[in-house]
Amino acid sequence: MRVGRGLLAGVVAAHADAIYLVDERLAHLLPASAAKRVLIEANETRKSLEAMPDVILKLRELGANRSTHIVSIGGGVLQDIATFAASVYMRGLKWTYMPTTLLGMADSCIGGKSSINVLGYKNLVGNFYPPVEVVIDIDFIRSLDAEQVIGGLNEAVKICYARGAQSFADYLADGPVWPLPPEIAQRLLTRSLTTKKWFIEIDEFDRKERLLLNYGHTFGHALEAATQFGVSHGVAVGLGMLVAIDFAKRGAHLTPAGTAQADALARHVEAMTDIVVESGVRWPRVDLAAVLQKFDNDKKHNSEFYRVVVPVRDGELELISIPRTDATRAALRTSYEAIFAQLGIDSAAQSSAA
Amino acid sequence: MRVGRGLLAGVVAAHADAIYLVDERLAHLLPASAAKRVLIEANETRKSLEAMPDVILKLRELGANRSTHIVSIGGGVLQDIATFAASVYMRGLKWTYMPTTLLGMADSCIGGKSSINVLGYKNLVGNFYPPVEVVIDIDFIRSLDAEQVIGGLNEAVKICYARGAQSFADYLADGPVWPLPPEIAQRLLTRSLTTKKWFIEIDEFDRKERLLLNYGHTFGHALEAATQFGVSHGVAVGLGMLVAIDFAKRGAHLTPAGTAQADALARHVEAMTDIVVESGVRWPRVDLAAVLQKFDNDKKHNSEFYRVVVPVRDGELELISIPRTDATRAALRTSYEAIFAQLGIDSAAQSSAA
CATH class of the missing domain: 1.20.1090.10 (Dehydroquinate synthase-like - alpha domain)
Incomplete structure (x- = not known):
């Protein structure tokens, strides 16, 4: 867990080869060197078990294998999707989470839970799969x-x-x-x-x-x-x-x-x-x-x-x-x-x- | 882990209120008292992430809640589906597995792994979620x-x-x-x-x-x-x-x-x-x-x-x-x-x- 300003650049430098699972509204903040990206429309429809195969397929198309690192950048919906996808892809990839909402930074980024909708039932499935690292870049607060x-x-x-x-x-x-x-x-x-x-x-x-x-x-x-x-x-x-x-x-x-x-x-x-x-x-x-x-x-x-x-x-x-x-x-x-x-x-x- | 003959009746008696996730070809072997059933066509198409919402929905329709016990009866495909579904439903239900193939009984029932297909990619996702109990009823061997x-x-x-x-x-x-x-x-x-x-x-x-x-x-x-x-x-x-x-x-x-x-x-x-x-x-x-x-x-x-x-x-x-x-x-x-x-x-x- 790190809290500070301007940490995004350091995360990207340390994980140049990672796959970035990112809220599409924040994609413009990513350095170009974070080249492998899965952009997610952060809403309740995408935070569902039925939308999960599409996320997994995109990871596969970007060449994700057992040693691929995932970096997820976004609020609660991204955290849920990343927790779930990282936990099941080839039985589990390591991942880093950068919360971008104050609610995520102050509270929900700790604990490692996911909550996923199923066919209209809110949060019916989920699991526990904490990121190996939570990096809180305070500069995201400007966007709130x-x-x-x-x-x-x-x-x-x-x-x-x-x-x-x-x-x-x-x-x-x-x-x-x-x-x-x-x-x-x-x-x-x-x-x-x-x-x-x-x-x-x-x-x-x-x-x-x-x-x-x-x-x-x-x-x-x-x-x-x-x-x-x-x-x-x-x-x-x-x-x-x-x-x-x-x-x-x-x-x-x-x-x-x-x-x-x-x-x-x-x-x-x-x-x-x-x-x-x-x-x-x-x-x-x-x-x-x-x-x-x-x-x-x-x-x-x-x-x-x-x-x-x-x-x-x-x-x-x-x-x-x-x-x-x-x-x-x-x-x-x-x-x-x-x-x-x-x-x-x-x-x-x-x-x-x- | 128990190995013996005629164990199915005892499992059903001990778990009258459980939900039975069963290979449809074996459903006729289940006592009527095992009333809540999700019958699964045991094949590679059903053993997929895209088919999982349907399984979860059926559990929900049968009233599954946090304290519901799942009993899964079948071969490797059933084990995969049950491992995955039980692990994510409300973040994890307890479950019992009864392998019905000799391969399941002798080998794969131990270890707690699941392997799930995604949009044609074989076993691309999975997880670890062992059953609380494995019960091997040797009488299933007659069906092989x-x-x-x-x-x-x-x-x-x-x-x-x-x-x-x-x-x-x-x-x-x-x-x-x-x-x-x-x-x-x-x-x-x-x-x-x-x-x-x-x-x-x-x-x-x-x-x-x-x-x-x-x-x-x-x-x-x-x-x-x-x-x-x-x-x-x-x-x-x-x-x-x-x-x-x-x-x-x-x-x-x-x-x-x-x-x-x-x-x-x-x-x-x-x-x-x-x-x-x-x-x-x-x-x-x-x-x-x-x-x-x-x-x-x-x-x-x-x-x-x-x-x-x-x-x-x-x-x-x-x-x-x-x-x-x-x-x-x-x-x-x-x-x-x-x-x-x-x-x-x-x-x-x-x-x-x-």
Whole structure:
């Protein structure tokens, strides 16, 4: 893992003979010496098992053999495709990943998972096949807009908040802002990645501490899904954290000290979300009943309890179980409504008697 | 790993709720209680990456989730498809494999590899994902013909011969015959599998001892490929062992003691091959130039040397390097011709001036 500026040139120099699996929108940034290229239209249709033979065929036509190195450059979709293709081609090629979104840099580039669609079923297949090297070239951040950068910062602050009060304070002291200067990006990414690694190492099998990294995700996914991804992932995670804080305060899961700590996070996420809106991103109209329905269907719940990560006690995160009752659903609705009202999101509350 | 008779009923009883991925020709052997079934036409077209979404979709339609167990019943094609599908469905399901060919039982059920075709490229992708359990039900052997059984025995004797003189003597003492009675099958399979495990454990990374298991394969593959698989794999491996022995004798790689040991193997393989012919299998006409061409193209050679496993010294196997010269090619041709003539295989030697 390396984080720095201008690293693309060095990667290409070190892997002149590699095959480059690249988001087609970024192909113009590649030096000409990176001659063997598979350009990928980075979308959900290409991130599918049925599109995989075409990727494999292109690798074959470029002469890939057992000793070929793959370099993948792009966001989450490229990471998924490259993880899968590299893992199966001749039973596995070594590969290098250069994430180009802040979300990829701060969070998803670690862990080695792929998620691949199959005939319309989202992420039905996948595997684990980490790259031999992750190289984060901060210069790619220039190509990102406010929504993309703040989406990435939301994942980064989530990781640091989940680690504890000191880690969160350090994150804020690093000075996350928009636009994001390279020296601040370097500090924030290093902190976020180091912290995420701590979670993965302490909880390899995704049973305990690492589950805290779902903070904001159960509440946020419901919003993403109910708007057909009209709210982007990273922004939805920010809103999900706000809803979770509101829900924890109303349910008295927090002590007064914890309220102060959680409020500090809420203020930061709200300020970041305001920047997204100021950049010109418009909220879609949200059907609150659909959001609650998607929340209800989340695979992480069990038959008796909703399972959500919220701030408790002194503000630290905990995965809690809440009975699946009408009272709980009313409380969930109240928290979503409060956050939507605060952010000026038009939610169809009237029509949504569940 | 269990080997025995009548084990299918027990597997089905233990996995009533599993999804059965089964060779459609064997579906009639499944108890009705194995209700969730994906029937597979076991051929090279279905063993492809482009056919995989259909298999995944059928698993999904049968309600497969993270805790679903897969039971796969069939030969090598089923093993390949099940290995691949189980490894990627929701990032990996546990599975049980019941090999139904003698070749699968004696050899390929251990190791956990898959090989999958892509748009006409044979075995271009694959992975490693062993089943949690291999259950060998000897009763499936009844469904096999002489060619299939002897093909399996050829792989078994190859494994035991590769392990050393004592192991080979023990194998012959077990009494391999056709038809193969269940009690002999049990002994032979147990010996073969134990011996193959020894190779895998001593040489996890396929660098040294395990390479000896390629014995018969380089010479045999060339024959398979040149006849468009008109000679079946197991029978071709037998012929490959014979050609290798002839080549080693003519090249004086063997001492007199080694010649006796290698000749004992040759006599056994010849007797087995005669049974295949007596069962009604006809040799295709063989283009010797094509065989030599396929031999020449084998990926296991390097630019300077042919790399083949042959019996040396006292008859033990060794991976040797022979210069890629006209003299070597002439010697290879002589050995192929000798074995073809001995077995009554019509080879177009006249037209094959290479």
